[in-house]
Amino acid sequence: MGDILEVIKTRKSIRRYKPDPIPDEMLDKILEAARWAPTGENYQPWRLIVIKNPETKNEIGNLAKLGSGSRMTAWYCLGEMQRRFEEIQDPVRRAEVLRFMYSGEVSEFAKQAPVVIAVIGTLMEGSVDVPYDLSACIENILLEAHSLGLGACWVHGPVASTRDAAKFKKILKIPTGMGEYKVIAYIALGWPAEARKHPRPKKPLEEIVYWEEFGRKERS
């Protein structure tokens, strides 16, 4: 059994992609990894829609831009975004980053990704804990893609609001009833065209791990 800690630790969210296509055998491995995620009661609620059509990806990118931009414009106007990015010292650079965020351009990248995978889950009778199962499925996809040298990004924001989720379902012809399918996210996938400074700083173990009971820091 191989230790996958290095794969986990070196994975980054990649939002810029080369136009090169993803070979089918790689895509199949990624979809196979998704299929083996842990799932409550072995329910396997996940359904995956693989999207390569540029028009569909453009529609998704536009919806993502609208969703993020509508929220971030308001957050900027309330002063919240400025606080979030105050660690950027250069005022010109900070202004550029903020404009990139509140314009929604930050979330448009589905348009450039060779493949987008929509992750949805059936909510039919008998389903339990669907969002958790779907999240595990997404993590499997991200890790397998990274292990193959691909870049990927888990995108939830554009389907986070109820109206946007309904628009997303309409684009992909997913049944729209609230008791039918949950759209949890999509994953943009492609060959990385960026080398990010990641991994971003992570909290040390001593800050996030308790032993035996909440708040106890002494190792047992």
Next chain:
Amino acid sequence: MNQVEYLNDMLVRLEELLYHELSGCAAWKVELVGIDFIQSKKIKGNTEEEVINNCIKEITGDGLVKSMTYSIGGKGILLNLKMKDCVHLPKEIRLKNDSIKPYICPIANMILDQLIEKLNYETTYLANLDINDKTGECKVKCAIYETPDKIGVVSDWGKTEP
């Protein structure tokens, strides 16, 4: 039995549960809460002003809120709502006391819904809900985007008050 109190108590339980499941993202999921009332009223209007005023007439006329005013600022994308003695105020106070920042305003949702439904606005976002339990006043800041190019039109909302 006080039916308003009964229903507010149920809403509090549901809002607590939703917040517990989704944390801050809960606020993004609830934009349709409250819209059935206003949709049943067949609101008419061809302008922002007409639609909002007609919504306010129905909302205050049916006693959901005692008094209500609005203003538009922030280069046209900020809708400020100011309400006094809303039927939902007790639920907001209870949530605040339970350390959850109130995040559902059914009254604001009604107006935002009608801007989308009647004037075909591209999208809206309830940005901030400020409850004053001492005065019984609520101040709500909403972003209203008539067209996609309104996204990114920024200004300082701290300078505008209804």
